[in-house]
Amino acid sequence: MAKYDKADLERRMAGAVEALKHDLSGLRTGRANTALLDPITVEVYGSHMPLNTVATVSAPEPRMLSVQVWDKSNVGPVDKAIRSAGLGLNPIIDGQNVRLPIPDLTEERRKELAKLANQYAEKARIAARNVRRDGNDNLKADEKKGEISEDERKRHETEVQKLTDATIADIDAAAQAKEKEILGK
Structure with missing residues (x-):
């Protein structure tokens, strides 16, 4: 089992946000991109x-x-x-x-693209939660091996949760911005 590594978790969560931004950049918004x-x-x-x-x-x-x-x-x-x-x-x-x-987007196509943007965002949220789970599993394993105390584990789990919350907020912001762009609001 891997040891708890906050920098690795941060890198992996940032990767989920970057992957989402890349996926979203491929969605048409009516403007040439x-x-x-x-x-x-x-x-x-x-x-x-x-x-x-x-x-x-x-x-x-x-x-x-x-x-x-x-x-x-x-x-x-x-x-x-x-x-x-x-x-x-x-x-x-x-x-x-x-x-x-680049043709104009129909209202129906705009809604389809907005739905797809939300699917991409959900995939990114799941990736962030999986990273959180991995981090918490590593912390529990470290505690079981006696490498860290229960208090340290709980403190690190709080850090991991804060990191997850911040990452999901970034994902939501990127998805909302793209949805707004697609729907032309």
Whole structure:
């Protein structure tokens, strides 16, 4: 059993918040955001590669993404990957450049995206609680081995709970901000 390590717990909880922020950045809000294309992989050179390894993605206008493909032979596979990603985008090929107009979100789609943002947030909350459980289990094991006293264990458990509460507050804030952005409020 691992020994109690507050720095490790802090790192893991911060990781849960960062993972959530990364997941949320991929949700469409009606504005062009290059992170929208991060999850897309393109089948080129006989393997699947992230889009940003075969092209430069930029947002030249608030409602337009531009994908500058480096190798002319990869324009077709990039177009195909974007169309099959389920993002509701219709690429326009212009030489080695693929333009992606960002359509307005329907009210129904906005609600779906807000629900998805909340699912991501719940996943992050569960991750934070799992880190808390691991920390408390380590404290109990340390106490059982006689490495710390019962008072020390209780004091550290209070620290772990405070850390968990702060992390969940960060998760809730990130989710609420994204939901507000998606619903356009």
